[in-house]
Structures are given as structure tokens and as C-alpha cells.
Amino acid sequence: MEKNDLRGEKVKRFLFVLTLTISVLLVGEVQHVLRIDFSRQGPEIPETFHGIFFEDINHAVDGGLYVELVRNRSFEQKTRKYEGWQIERGDSVKSSIEETYPLNENNTHYFELKFPETDRATLTNLGYGGIVVFQGQEYTFSTYLSGDFTGTITALITDDNEVLASGNVLLHQPAGGWKKYMLNLIPTKTSTNSRLSISILGSGTLRIDMVSLMPRKNWNGMREDLLRMLEDLKPGFIRFPGGCLVQGNTLENAYRWKESIGSVEQRKTKWNFWGYYQTLGIGFYEYLLLCERLEAEPVPIFNPGISFQIESPEYASEEELKEWIQDVLDFLEFANDATDTYWGGVRASLGHPEPFNVKYIGVGNENWGPRYWENFEKFREAIKKRYPDVKIIFSGPPSYEGTDFRQAWRWARENNVEIFDEHIYASPEWMLANTDRYNRYDRNGPKVMLGEYAAHTDGKRNNWQAALAEAAFLTGVERNSDVVIMASYAPLFNRVGWSQWVPDLIWFDGYRVFGTPSYYVQRVFAENRGDVVIHSELTNEEYRMFGYRYKHLYHVVTYDEKSKELIIKVVNPWPEDRTVRLEIQGIGLEGNGKEILISGGPKDENSFDELKIVPKERIITGLNTSFEYTFKAYTVTVLRLKVR
Incomplete structure (x- = not known):
């Protein structure tokens, strides 16, 4: 083994391992003093500071937040044409996917069945590894039909050959041109592995398109349980729709916002950068509505x-x-301009006459080099000419260090970029060693959007080790909120069994959802953001191991002006408790407050069956401006102290 590899292995064995004891400490012995001076107030923390990054990766949208239960509903997939479908037909029946009589110019393919004589056929959709339905809830089945077929079409929700719900469409006369048919289905019992079948009996030619099954209980086509997880994060902004999704594998399948609005049958099914087709059932209009619901700034x-x-x-x-x-100019007209403009009128026709007031536009994702810089300048010039108040975000490269990164920053500074988008996927060790990263940034700009970040452990596990490192890193980011104005973990969602990328913030399946340890770190930091950073210093802070520079504890102190509370966030990522005397100057305390604690073992993970890592709260009393507190091993602690 090489010398450097050996040193790395020693560090990995040391970090976050319960069985290794660094030193023997007496309980209650004070190792540090945390001095907080309320009279020395630092930067204000923007309301946009903690946000979320939303990309259709890991089936975050199709098969996820979007409530459509049918997979490959429009038969538009150029590869894997029959994905999600099983077909049974009588001996005389012929079937194929055709495009001679399209539903519209964006939805050109359909499923065609030819019955030369009265016969049967059944189309069954498997959904995303089974369709989940709940007893007594209403589901809307719909489809478009055309042709010269005469007969009966029955929609059924089944589970192990048991019919849970059914309804008929009777075509006593030829179907003719395309027409939409709808049925209301109410399952008689709950099933997590049902199927949708279309049973056909008759004769003639039948064309089928846009087969859909959607729960009536939804919000603008979105799953309510997943929405609640987002609401609890209290995001200040939402960055969407990507990510690499924006770039596309080619420009042909890059994301085009105009293809994502209007009626769903007019939206163009496209190959997704992440290896599956996207229906765009949630598009730019729905993203803007989501931002509005969550009171978050849109960052398209x-x-x-x-x-x-x-x-x-x-x-x-x-x-x-x-x-x-x-396209960008048209979007800003759509989002911000009056209804007497063309695109403002389109917005009004969708049901939102009031402008969305988009303030930020990102140009590019993980782009770099002279060609990108030249393009960026052209975008910026055109946008600023019509929308001078819109802030434009410049893309950094995929790397967060090195030559490309330094060159991008040099160009950004020399060309007066407003906001620089950094992405950091790093090891927990790197994050713990680099919490002072933004101390060194130029306070005169550009500002930073930390558009994607996450700690990647060995094996990329969503465990407490990763979340502790992210929490420690966030303390340094928050202290520098005059530089970093936005930060969002990535990716946001992962459907279990359908993923392309780990780790992720929220995991779900067809009917369940849980937050990872990283989710609860994000939530606790967002809920306890504060309005302004308060000066604080920790004695005996530096912690050196094998040549690496860490800290014994990671901390940030802020003040919430509305609740009149001092907020102290402390992260202890090590296998030893640390007792600290807190000394507070420049403000008095009422003597009571609240402790919010997240703790666990480094390898602990959450699951559908068990949430090992969740915040716990308790009231604390008897406090004054000097008191001792022991920050337990492997914890994130928030103290909210009422001030006079």
C-alpha cells in the first residue's frame, strides 16, 4: 500500500468509529469556552438561504411527486415502446404502435388494435413496480379513443386476479375521431401492488392514447405526502428543473420550458438525461405554483x-x-409580465393572471470554458436589456477546486457576475476540514449559490456520518451568509428501486416516504436560521489528526428578531462528549429556552420501518449569561435561548 493510501486508511478508521477512544475525559470537565458577543452583529441571513434543488432524477417527478400511476401512458417512447405494458389478445386481433392518425403534433404515437371479427384483448399497465390504491379513495381513469370500433371497454383495477374497481365505456357506434373518455373508480380495498387493465370486447379498429389513472386527492397533480416533506423544509428558494436534466445528453433532449406547459396531452414526452422518459406532467407552471405554495423564490x-x-x-x-x-425572454414574459402580453396572456389562460415575479434566472448547469462564457454574456445582455432587475446566475464547472474552477472564478470576477453557482460533492472528511472555505471569499462579490452539495461517504450511504459532516459544513456557510446567499442539498428525491444517484434527501415508494438523516439536518437548520449572525468564538477549537486540520466543535450563532431568541447551533461529529462554558455578552437571558437535539451512531440510517435519526426537543430552564453545557458525541444541537 502506498504511503498516502496508508494515511488515508488511518483517517477513515479514525473518523466516526465508535470503538476508538481519542482521550479519557472527565464528565463535566470544561474543555472549551464559547464566547458570544451580541453587540458584534455580523451579516444578515437572507430568507433565500436554505432552499431545495428539484430535478427529475431517481423518478422524482414521473413515478414520484407527479401522481400519474400509469407508466408510458402516451406510447411516445422511441425505445422500450411497450415499457410498463402487458398485452393479451385473441387469435384474430392484431396490435401495434402507430402514428398515422396522431392525437396532436406533440403526441404522435398511439396503440392500435384491429378486430376483424368480434374478439377480446386486454392491455395491462404495471405502473412503477405495481400500482398503489387505497380503499374508498377516488381515482380518475381517462383515455383518448378513436377508430371505427364498436363494443365495450372496461377499465379495471386488479390485485391477484381480484377486481378492486371497474367501469365500462360502451361504444355502440363507431368511435370516430379522437375523444376523451373518463371513469370514476373507487377500490374496495387497499393494495400496494395492483394493476390497471383495459379489457376490450368488440370489432373494428380501436386506437388508444393517453391512458391515465390518477388519485382525485392531489394538489395540482402532486402527491400530498411528498409535498408535506417539502413544506417541513421551509425552503427559501427552489432551483429547478435541473441539473444535468437542463443540459440533456444532446440539445434535442435538453429541457425546453415551453414543452412543459398547457394541457398534459399537448406536452411532449421526452427522453430524460437520467435514462427514462419524462411526461412533463409537472412542468414550469406547476413548479411556479409549488414555489408560491412553499413561499419560496423560484430559481429556474x-x-x-x-x-x-x-x-x-x-x-x-x-x-x-x-x-x-x-426562450428565456419568453419565460420571463410568461412569469412576470402583464396579461396583455402574449406569454402573460398564456399564464392568465392557465389560471394565474397575477405575475409570479421571478427574480433569478440561472444560465447553465456545470458549464465552463470560453464557449460557455461567450454564450453567458449573450444571454446576460439580452435579459438585462428587457429585465434589468432580474439577477442572473453564472454556472461554475462540476469541480469545486482546481484549474477549471479557478479560471471560472477569475472570469466571473473580471466580468461582474452577480451570482456564481458552486456544486460540492465531497467526502465527510473534506467537509469537516473546509468549514472555513467561504471566510476567504471576496466580500465584494460575486455572491455564491451553493446550488448542489452533499457529503459522500464510502459507499455513498445516507447515514448519520454524512449528515454530521454536512451540518458542520453548514455552520461555516451560514457564518458567511454575506457571501453565500443560497444553499441546497442535492438530489432531493429517490424512489426506492428506481434510482440513478445516491445519496438523496428524501426516499419514497408508491405509498410511503421517509427523510434521511441529511433531511433532518436540513430541516433543523432551516427552522432555526435566524436573521443575523452573532459574533462567537470557541477556545481550543483546532483539532489536528494525521496532518488534517479539523475542529473539536463546529458552531454558528444567530438571532431571531421575531421570537427574540438567540440561536446556538453546535455540531460534535466526534466519538467523545465536549463540555463547554457558554459566556454571553451584550444581552440578557430570560433563563429559559429550548433544546433541539439530533443524535445517533455514525452508521445509523433511516428507513420506512425505523427513523433512527430524528430531532428531539425539550425545554431548558435556569439559564444565565454564563452556563455549562455538554455537547454529546455525534450530535447536532440547537439551543434557542429567550433574551430580554
Whole structure:
């Protein structure tokens, strides 16, 4: 083993391992003093500081937040054409996917059945590993039909050959041109592994498109349990729709916002960068509604005329680039302008005459180099000419260190970029060693959006080790909220069994959801953000191991002006308790407050069956401006102290 590898292995064995004792400490012995000076107030913390990043990866939207239960509902998939479907037909029946008589220009394919004589056929959709339905709840089945077919079509929800709900569509006369048919289905029992079947009996030619099964209980097509998880995060902003999804594998399958609005049958099913087809059932309009519901600033990201830059990028020509730029201008008209404009009128026609007042636009995702910089300048010039108050976010490269990163920052500073989007996926050790990263940034700008970050352990587990490192890193980010104005963990969602990327913040299946340890760190930090950073210093802070510079404890102190509370956040990522005397100057305490504690073993993970890592609260009393507190091993602690 090489010398450097050996040192790395020693560090890994040391960090977060319960069985290794660093030193023997007496209970109650004070190792540190945390001095807090209320009279020395630092930067204000923006309301946008903690946010979420939403990308359709890991079936976060299709098969996730979007409540559509049918997979491959429109038969538009160019590869895996029959994905999600099973077909049974009588001997005389022929079937195929055709495009001669399309539903519309964006939805050109459909399923066709030919019955030369009276016969039977059944189409069964398996959903995403089974369809979940609940007893007594209403589900809307719908489909578009056309052709010269005469007969009966029955929609059934079944489980192990047991019919849970059914309804008939009778076509006593030829179906003719495309027409939408709907049925209300109410299952007689709950099933986590049901199927939707369309049973057909008759003769003639029948064309089927846009087969759908959706629970009536939803909010703008979104799952309410997943929405509640987002609401509890109290995000200050939502960055969407990606991510690499924005770039596309090619410019042809890059995200185009205009394809994502309007009626769902008019939305263009497209190949997703992450390896599956997306229906765009949740599009830009729904994202804006979601931002409104969560009281979060929208931060839409647009393609800069460059496909996925890491692998064989495709660059838009000068003429094509004008169209990409116009897409952004049209979006801002859609989001912000009056209803007497074309796109403002489109917004009003969708049911939202009031503007959304979008304040931020991101140009690019993980782009870099002269070609991107040239394109960015063209976007910025066009946007600022029509919308001078909109702040434009510049994309950093995938790396958070190194030559490309330094060159991007140099260009950003020299060209007066407003906001620089950094992405950091790093080991827990790196995060613990770099909590002072933003201390060194120029206070005059550009500002930073930490658009994607997460700690990646060995094996990329969503465990408490990773979450502790993220919490420690966040204390340093929060102290520098005059530089970092937005920060969002990534990715947000993962459907169990359908993932492309781990770790993730929220895991779910067809009927359950749980937050990972990282989720609860994010939630606790967002709930206890505060309005302004208060000066604080910890004695004996530095902690050196094997040449690495860490800290014994990681902390940040803020003040909540509304509740009149001092908020002290302390992270102890080590296998030893640390007793601290807190000395508070410049403000008096009422003597009571609240403790919010998250604790666990480094390898602990949450699951559907058990939430090992969750915050616990208790009231604390008898406090004064000097008191001792022991921060337990492997904990994130928040103290909210009432002040006079």
C-alpha cells in the first residue's frame, strides 16, 4: 500500500468509529469556552438561504411527486415502446404502435388494435413496480379513443386476479375521431401492488392514447405526502428543473420550458438525461405554483446552448443560440409580465393572471470554458436589456477546486457576475476540514449559490456520518451568509428501486416516504436560521489528526428578531462528549429556552420501518449569561435561548 493510501486508511478508521477512544475525559470537565458577543452583529441571513434543488432524477417527478400511476401512458417512447405494458389478445386481433392518425403534433404515437371479427384483448399497465390504491379513495381513469370500433371497454383495477374497481365505456357506434373518455373508480380495498387493465370486447379498429389513472386527492397533480416533506423544509428558494436534466445528453433532449406547459396531452414526452422518459406532467407552471405554495423564490435554470459538457458536448450555432436566448425572454414574459402580453396572456389562460415575479434566472448547469462564457454574456445582455432587475446566475464547472474552477472564478470576477453557482460533492472528511472555505471569499462579490452539495461517504450511504459532516459544513456557510446567499442539498428525491444517484434527501415508494438523516439536518437548520449572525468564538477549537486540520466543535450563532431568541447551533461529529462554558455578552437571558437535539451512531440510517435519526426537543430552564453545557458525541444541537 502506498504511503498516502496508508494515511488515508488511518483517517477513515479514525473518523466516526465508535470503538476508538481519542482521550479519557472527565464528565463535566470544561474543555472549551464559547464566547458570544451580541453587540458584534455580523451579516444578515437572507430568507433565500436554505432552499431545495428539484430535478427529475431517481423518478422524482414521473413515478414520484407527479401522481400519474400509469407508466408510458402516451406510447411516445422511441425505445422500450411497450415499457410498463402487458398485452393479451385473441387469435384474430392484431396490435401495434402507430402514428398515422396522431392525437396532436406533440403526441404522435398511439396503440392500435384491429378486430376483424368480434374478439377480446386486454392491455395491462404495471405502473412503477405495481400500482398503489387505497380503499374508498377516488381515482380518475381517462383515455383518448378513436377508430371505427364498436363494443365495450372496461377499465379495471386488479390485485391477484381480484377486481378492486371497474367501469365500462360502451361504444355502440363507431368511435370516430379522437375523444376523451373518463371513469370514476373507487377500490374496495387497499393494495400496494395492483394493476390497471383495459379489457376490450368488440370489432373494428380501436386506437388508444393517453391512458391515465390518477388519485382525485392531489394538489395540482402532486402527491400530498411528498409535498408535506417539502413544506417541513421551509425552503427559501427552489432551483429547478435541473441539473444535468437542463443540459440533456444532446440539445434535442435538453429541457425546453415551453414543452412543459398547457394541457398534459399537448406536452411532449421526452427522453430524460437520467435514462427514462419524462411526461412533463409537472412542468414550469406547476413548479411556479409549488414555489408560491412553499413561499419560496423560484430559481429556474436554462440551457446555455450547450449539451452535457463532460461528454462530447453539442454547441448551438449562432443562429440556434438566438432561439435559446429567446426562450428565456419568453419565460420571463410568461412569469412576470402583464396579461396583455402574449406569454402573460398564456399564464392568465392557465389560471394565474397575477405575475409570479421571478427574480433569478440561472444560465447553465456545470458549464465552463470560453464557449460557455461567450454564450453567458449573450444571454446576460439580452435579459438585462428587457429585465434589468432580474439577477442572473453564472454556472461554475462540476469541480469545486482546481484549474477549471479557478479560471471560472477569475472570469466571473473580471466580468461582474452577480451570482456564481458552486456544486460540492465531497467526502465527510473534506467537509469537516473546509468549514472555513467561504471566510476567504471576496466580500465584494460575486455572491455564491451553493446550488448542489452533499457529503459522500464510502459507499455513498445516507447515514448519520454524512449528515454530521454536512451540518458542520453548514455552520461555516451560514457564518458567511454575506457571501453565500443560497444553499441546497442535492438530489432531493429517490424512489426506492428506481434510482440513478445516491445519496438523496428524501426516499419514497408508491405509498410511503421517509427523510434521511441529511433531511433532518436540513430541516433543523432551516427552522432555526435566524436573521443575523452573532459574533462567537470557541477556545481550543483546532483539532489536528494525521496532518488534517479539523475542529473539536463546529458552531454558528444567530438571532431571531421575531421570537427574540438567540440561536446556538453546535455540531460534535466526534466519538467523545465536549463540555463547554457558554459566556454571553451584550444581552440578557430570560433563563429559559429550548433544546433541539439530533443524535445517533455514525452508521445509523433511516428507513420506512425505523427513523433512527430524528430531532428531539425539550425545554431548558435556569439559564444565565454564563452556563455549562455538554455537547454529546455525534450530535447536532440547537439551543434557542429567550433574551430580554
